[in-house]
Amino acid sequence: MKLDVKLILAGSALMAGAALALAAPAAENWENHCAKCHGADGKGQTKAGKKLNVKDYTDAKVQAEMKDADMNKATAEGVVDKNGKERMKAYKDELSAEEIKELTAYIRKFKS
């Protein structure tokens, strides 16, 4: 499964060719795993994002309140509410620690 995804990504990267030469793997991971809730633009204004009331990552104040270590941890281990109910799932089985760090850096770039 994991291998399949990698192959598909490799394939689409080849097809996209020069046009997407600047796109980092983090951008693809974001699109595939995170954009549904957090939005392609990081604002969280998607149907699921609005329902879950996710933060706006283009907001400098929101960015200032987050620490890289907590962001890595949230992506790796997921986010639960105060009653222990899952708000965001854990991604450590699907994404490597390196990919998770790159996603945190990617989120930082949404800041306007």
Ligand code: HEC
């Ligand atoms: C099912 C919807 C959903 C998906 C998919 C999702 N998230 Fe989240 N995420 C949430 C919710 C809900 C929260 C908690 C509310 C908040 O902090 O905005 C959250 C919180 C976070 C935080 C915590 C920020 C902090 O306050 O420290 C980070 C970082 C994050 N998500 C990154 C990601 C990344 C990276 C992905 C993709 C690998 C992802 N999310 C996928 C719903 C989602």
